[in-house]
Each structure stands twice: as C-alpha cells, then as structure tokens.
Amino acid sequence: xxxxxxxxxxxxxxxxxxxxxxxxxxxxxxxxxxxxxxxxxxxxxxxxxxxxxxxxxxxxxxxxxxxxxxxxxxxxxxxxxxxxxxxxxxxxxxxxxxxxxxxxxxxxxxxxxxxxxxxxxxxxxxxxxxxxxxxxxxxxxxxxxxxxxxxxxxxxxxxxxxxxxxxxxxxxxxxxxxxxxxxxxxxxxxxxxxxxxxxxxxxxxxxx
Numbered sequence: 001x002x003x004x005x006x007x008x009x010x011x012x013x014x015x016x017x018x019x020x021x022x023x024x025x026x027x028x029x030x031x032x033x034x035x036x037x038x039x040x041x042x043x044x045x046x047x048x049x050x051x052x053x054x055x056x057x058x059x060x061x062x063x064x065x066x067x068x069x070x071x072x073x074x075x076x077x078x079x080x081x082x083x084x085x086x087x088x089x090x091x092x093x094x095x096x097x098x099x100x101x102x103x104x105x106x107x108x109x110x111x112x113x114x115x116x117x118x119x120x121x122x123x124x125x126x127x128x129x130x131x132x133x134x135x136x137x138x139x140x141x142x143x144x145x146x147x148x149x150x151x152x153x154x155x156x157x158x159x160x161x162x163x164x165x166x167x168x169x170x171x172x173x174x175x176x177x178x179x180x181x182x183x184x185x186x187x188x189x190x191x192x193x194x195x196x197x198x199x200x201x202x203x204x205x206x207x208x
Contacts, residue, residue: 024049
C-alpha cells in the first residue's frame with residue numbers, strides 16, 4: 001500500500017497501529033480501486049484483512065466531516081460485525097473527526113434514527129435494520145457516494161440481499177465495493193444488475 005498517496009491522518013494512524021509493518025495484500029489492492037471511484041469485487045479469505053481494507057477505503061474517501069447526512073454506508077452481516085467495524089473505524093480515523101454510527105436489528109429503531117439525524121459521515125448497518133430505516137425515512141440518502149458490502153456471501157439470499165437491490169434503486173452514480181470469501185450465484189446477479197464494470201481483486205493466502 002502506497003502510504004504517501006493517502007490522507008496524512010490515515011497514514012499516521014496506520015503507522016501508529018503498526019499496519020505498515022505487516023502490510024496485507026488485499027489492503028493495498030483494494031485501496032487503489034476504492035480511491036479511483038470504481039466498483040470492485042474483492043474475494044479474500046478469513047483473516048486476510050478485507051474488512052480493514054473497507055474501513056481504510058471509507059476513511060480515504062470521506063477524508064473530513066462534511067454536512068450532516070452520511071456519505072458512505074457499510075452493510076454488515078451481524079450486530080457483532082457492526083461493532084467490530086465501528087471500533088476499527090474509530091481507531092483508523094483518529095485525528096480526522098469523522099463521525100460513525102452502527103445500526104443493527106436488536107437496537108431501538110427510534111434511537112438509531114435520532115442518532116443518524118444528529119449527523120454522521122459513515123453508517124454501519126445490518127440489512128434488516130437498513131430496510132427498516134429506509135422505510136421510516138430514518139436515513140438521509142441524498143449524499144451517499146459509496147456503498148460497501150462486507151461478506152456478501154454471509155447475507156441471507158432471500159431476505160437480506162434484496163435490501164441491497166432496494167438501496168440501489170434509490171441511488172444514482174454510487175460506487176459499490178463488495179467483499180466475499182466464497183462465490184455464490186447471487187453475486188453474478190448482483191454484479192450484472194448493480195455494479196458497473198467492477199474490478200476483480202482476489203487474495204488467496206490467509207494472514208496468521
């Protein structure tokens with residue numbers, strides 16, 4: 001990963017956290033595509049750093065707090081992953097003042113809606129809660145620039161993947177970054193219907 005091409009705050013945090021000492025292949029490959037604004041399908045095994053790549057990419061794209069409406073969404077498969085991604089984002093976005101909030105199925109919907117409308121840059125959310133928030137106009141959608149989908153293959157194909165299609169129908173000219181470990185035919189459909197000439201990134205080896 002070419003640190004000199006990243007915002008200084010992110011570079012300093014990467015160094016402070018030691019990510020520069022053992023760089024992961026997927027982080028460098030993903031970052032260049034995310035920065036370019038292109039869509040990407042990222043296949044990588046567990047422990048290879050694909051979630052970290054999404055967080056780093058989100059910070060690089062967002063850079064600084066702007067207005068009140070979120071500009072990026074990370075869709076995750078579970079409440080636990082939402083908190084994990086939030087913690088990672090806060091560590092890597094330290095010094096930027098970027099605002100993040102996790103919304104998930106088990107939380108109080110009205111509270112989550114209120115927190116979103118207080119202002120944030122990144123929303124981390126599970127598919128079901130995303131649909132509920134959209135249905136009650138709980139997310140201002142006018143500023144969304146990038147949709148990140150973490151572990152697409154862990155999404156329920158009958159109930160959760162359709163939420164991603166609904167989201168796409170509401171937005172135009174949005175970058176899509178999707179990670180997965182195992183290919184599923186629903187990815188073919190998603191790529192065809194939603195993505196625009198996505199770059200394919202594949203990383204084989206796991207990181208201990």
